[in-house]
Amino acid sequence: MTQRMLEGFKVIDFTHVVAGPHCTKILAEHGAEVIKIEPLGGELARMLPMHREERSGYFIQHNVGKKTMAMDISTKEGQDICHGLIKQADVVVENFSPGVMKQHNLDWETLKEINPDLIMCSISCFGQTGPLSHLPGYDWIGQSYAGIIDLTGEAGRTPVFGEYAFGDVSTGAHAYGAIVTALMHRLRGGKGQYIDISLVEVLFSYHEMNVQVCTSSKGQMVAKRSGAHHGMLAPVGIYKCGERFVFLLGVNHQWAGLTKAMGREDMLKDPRFSDLIGMGQHKDEINAAVEEWLESVGDADKAVAILQEHGVPCAPILTIPEVIEHPHSKARGTVRTVNDAIFGEVQIPRTPLRFSEFPEPPDLRAGTLGQHNHEILREQLNYSEQQIANLETQGIIGSKNI
Amino acid sequence: MTRKHVLDGVKVIDFSHYVAGPHCTRLMAEAGADVIKIEALHGDSSRHLPVMKNDRSGYYIQHNRGKRCLGLDLRTQEAQDICHSLIKDADVVIENFTPGVMAKYNMDWAALSKVNPDLVMCSISCLGQEGPLARFPGFDYIGQAYSGVMGMTGQADGPPALSGMAFGDISTGAHAYGAIVSALFHKANGGGGQYLDMSLLDCLFSYHEMNVQVYDASGGALVPKRSGHQHSFVAPLGLFKCGDRYLIIVAIGPQWVNLCKLLGKEEWIDDPRFADPVIRNENRDEISEAIEGWLATIGDPDKAVKILVEDNHVPAAPVLDVPEVMEHPHMVQRGIVQTIDDPKFGKVKIPASPMRFSEFPEPLNLQASGIGEHNAQILMDQLGYSAEKVAELTGAGVIGSKDT
Numbered sequence: 010m011t012q013r014m015l016e017g018f019k020v021i022d023f024t025h026v027v028a029g030p031h032c033t034k035i036l037a038e039h040g041a042e043v044i045k046i047e048p049l050g051g052e053l054a055r056m057l058p059m060h061r062e063e064r065s066g067y068f069i070q071h072n073v074g075k076k077t078m079a080m081d082i083s084t085k086e087g088q089d090i091c092h093g094l095i096k097q098a099d100v101v102v103e104n105f106s107p108g109v110m111k112q113h114n115l116d117w118e119t120l121k122e123i124n125p126d127l128i129m130c131s132i133s134c135f136g137q138t139g140p141l142s143h144l145p146g147y148d149w150i151g152q153s154y155a156g157i158i159d160l161t162g163e164a165g166r167t168p169v170f171g172e173y174a175f176g177d178v179s180t181g182a183h184a185y186g187a188i189v190t191a192l193m194h195r196l197r198g199g200k201g202q203y204i205d206i207s208l209v210e211v212l213f214s215y216h217e218m219n220v221q222v223c224t225s226s227k228g229q230m231v232a233k234r235s236g237a238h239h240g241m242l243a244p245v246g247i248y249k250c251g252e253r254f255v256f257l258l259g260v261n262h263q264w265a266g267l268t269k270a271m272g273r274e275d276m277l278k279d280p281r282f283s284d285l286i287g288m289g290q291h292k293d294e295i296n297a298a299v300e301e302w303l304e305s306v307g308d309a310d311k312a313v314a315i316l317q318e319h320g321v322p323c324a325p326i327l328t329i330p331e332v333i334e335h336p337h338s339k340a341r342g343t344v345r346t347v348n349d350a351i352f353g354e355v356q357i358p359r360t361p362l363r364f365s366e367f368p369e370p371p372d373l374r375a376g377t378l379g380q381h382n383h384e385i386l387r388e389q390l391n392y393s394e395q396q397i398a399n400l401e402t403q404g405i406i407g408s409k410n411i
Numbered sequence: 412m413t414r415k416h417v418l419d420g421v422k423v424i425d426f427s428h429y430v431a432g433p434h435c436t437r438l439m440a441e442a443g444a445d446v447i448k449i450e451a452l453h454g455d456s457s458r459h460l461p462v463m464k465n466d467r468s469g470y471y472i473q474h475n476r477g478k479r480c481l482g483l484d485l486r487t488q489e490a491q492d493i494c495h496s497l498i499k500d501a502d503v504v505i506e507n508f509t510p511g512v513m514a515k516y517n518m519d520w521a522a523l524s525k526v527n528p529d530l531v532m533c534s535i536s537c538l539g540q541e542g543p544l545a546r547f548p549g550f551d552y553i554g555q556a557y558s559g560v561m562g563m564t565g566q567a568d569g570p571p572a573l574s575g576m577a578f579g580d581i582s583t584g585a586h587a588y589g590a591i592v593s594a595l596f597h598k599a600n601g602g603g604g605q606y607l608d609m610s611l612l613d614c615l616f617s618y619h620e621m622n623v624q625v626y627d628a629s630g631g632a633l634v635p636k637r638s639g640h641q642h643s644f645v646a647p648l649g650l651f652k653c654g655d656r657y658l659i660i661v662a663i664g665p666q667w668v669n670l671c672k673l674l675g676k677e678e679w680i681d682d683p684r685f686a687d688p689v690i691r692n693e694n695r696d697e698i699s700e701a702i703e704g705w706l707a708t709i710g711d712p713d714k715a716v717k718i719l720v721e722d723n724h725v726p727a728a729p730v731l732d733v734p735e736v737m738e739h740p741h742m743v744q745r746g747i748v749q750t751i752d753d754p755k756f757g758k759v760k761i762p763a764s765p766m767r768f769s770e771f772p773e774p775l776n777l778q779a780s781g782i783g784e785h786n787a788q789i790l791m792d793q794l795g796y797s798a799e800k801v802a803e804l805t806g807a808g809v810i811g812s813k814d815t
Binding site: 031039053138149170177178179193200202205214215224245246254258317330341343344361363 | 414417418430434438442456460461462464469470472473474520538539541542543544545547548549550552553555556557558559560561562563564565566569570571572573574575576577578580581582583585586588589590592593594595596597599600602603605606607608609610612613614615616617618619620621622623624625626627628629631633634635636637638639640642643644645648650652657658659661664666687688689720721724726727728729730731732733734735736737739740741742744745747748756759760761762763764765766767768769770
């Protein structure tokens with residue numbers, strides 16, 4: 010068995026909910042030893058659905074492969090344990106609101122004295138500096154400040170938000186990339202360092218066009234939400250077909266294929282549709298023609314097959330159950346099943362990083378609250394059973410089978 | 412040690428175009444890697460995307476700074492020989508063609524792993540390298556549709572809504588970056604080369620931080636559906652109007668207690684109908700009504716955000732448009748917008764890289780190149796070609812360049 014890529018590296022994990030836990034989950038999946046330190050009541054994700062026997066499927070999804078300790082880090086003893094672990098660690102990851110780690114003597118200034126080779130990564134909504142940095146944040150707060158929610162929804166109506174945490178999960182993936190980069194730097198003779206990752210900046214980087222277009226056009230072209238259809242280009246958008254919706258894109262060289270698929274070669278010759286600008290100016294007419302054709306086909310799967318035959322990029326808009334059941338998802342193993350000792354089987358999305366040397370994702374479990382308190386204190390910090398019992402009596406460490 | 416940045420000395424051969432691949436190699440270039448971008452003679456199609464100035468694309472600049480450019484015709488044997496020679500000496504190859512295209516050019520993993528067994532090769536595609544959908548061309552939105560992400564966006568009673576930015580492409584580029592650096596780390600630690608199969612579909616699907624698990628674990632009783640401006644499963648989490656602006660309010664954690672007090676609804680704190688975020692969602696309308704009523708009495712969105720967040724620690728935010736984000740004092744102080752001074756295009760603003768390293772606090776000053784701008788330099792300096800040979804290849808149409 011080949012050694013996994015991060016085997017032998019130790020991560021002390023002060024994260025909660027999604028962004029931080031997703032980062033340390035990827036580290037765990039690549040073989041790192043992750044020790045997650047939670048408050049005595051457990052972190053917020055343990056309260057999120059679904060629950061079975063008080064065990065959260067949400068927590069399982071984001072915390073497989075981690076050892077868990079539960080302790081009160083506002084106590085001196087709790088902080089001593091953390092410092093002891095961090096002294097032997099390679100990486101610390103946290104996603105509290107900025108300032109909280111300092112309150113507990115766990116900020117970078119303190120930790121780099123304890124371990125100069127340490128890599129510490131803070132994940133926050135707004136970053137560690139700047140006027141908003143001290144504010145609490147969630148994914149959708151970051152999306153609001155990054156100009157993303159404003160761009161989603163029907164023109165003239167309340168904006169909408171996508172119901173999935175792409176800001177959190179992808180910020181976790183960015184943090185993972187940055188941490189491995191810093192490990193690589195250290196391996197090549199560099200020092201430890203501090204990494205400051207924020208949701209707002211990650212989300213803002215998703216404007217692959219809007220920022221540049223806005224300033225380069227001197228404010229003439231400001232992106233606006235445009236509902237199901239693209240605001241500037243046509244045909245690009247979501248169209249009704251029978252009972253379902255289809256996404257298609259028929260600009261540039263795909264326009265010829267689309268007009269042929271629709272039996273509307275006449276549109277290809279129409280001078281009004283000769284370039285992207287003209288097509289954008291007549292988008293209502295083009296979108297109407299697409300909708301009329303889709304209505305005549307009547308079945309989304311049939312329409313997608315015809316469009317694919319003509320080289321038109323398109324897709325049926327799938328629901329979550331349809332994605333899970335799709336033959337392509339099955340062939341790729343996109344959905345993974347975790348066997349949890351308390352919860353039972355639970356399905357989660359596979360981590361998207363696929364390595365030829367490590368084709369099988371490891372079979373990892375999520376810890377219960379404080380599951381590894383004893384093991385870690387005894388084996389890594391040489392605490393005696395008596396000392397551990399004292400910490401428990403004083404309410405500094407604790408555990409619960411959730 | 413005088414390393415200009417973390418990946419200084421890492422050699423990358425980049426066959427990517429548009430956004431997902433170029434964003435990955437942009438991150439590598441920004442971290443100091445030596446990136447050689449190989450383009451067809453007509454250039455990456457993104458060189459025509461807006462805004463154009465002096466025949467130069469601002470879009471291209473954003474995604475391709477810090478890369479040296481080779482322009483060549485991959486269909487010719489000579490061009491393939493050049494690529495193989497460069498790859499022999501490289502650490503990483505990245506490509507984002509539709510699956511199958513690299514094999515046509517003798518540039519697939521089977522071929523390249525023979526040329527350089529220590530190579531890390533990363534393919535980025537919309538739908539992955541195998542499976543029934545793999546052969547279809549894809550864009551960000553196609554991945555969004557197949558991942559169930561698009562279906563989860565929009566009003567419940569209307570069609571799904573398009574998101575106005577390429578979060579699938581950019582974030583897949585960032586995932587690929589993390590995977591590549593892991594593989595480089597593995598190699599530096601004594602492992603060999605390997606192949607990475609990254610797809611937009613996998614990345615987008617992983618963004619379901621809740622939906623897959625909830626659907627499965629509820630035995631299909633809870634089917635996630637788009638619900639517009641209110642979350643389907645937990646409350647309060649949604650968009651609310653205040654004056655002429657929308658605010659997002661998220662009070663699903665311990666902040667619920669503060670919100671109740673603020674709304675003058677202390678009795679809700681111990682009310683079993685509002686015991687946790689999921690139960691509260693069943694009584695969502697009552698909560699929304701109270702929030703909207705309160706916001707109406709405040710009237711001013713900035714004031715409402717201040718009271719909610721600063722004074723009561725209830726997570727909330729104003730919904731900003733892109734120009735407002737760029738001018739926001741926080742973003743200005745953080746340097747979230749980076750200005751590039753392009754020799755042809757002039758000044759252009761782009762989002763800065765979100766990765767901030769304490770050892771390398773200043774971003775490198777990187778420029779984007781024209782098609783084939785470094786043809787002669789790379790062939791002569793790295794592969795030892797003579798000036799005559801370079802001229803001959805140019806004459807034969809194997810390599811070419813254009814100042815665009």
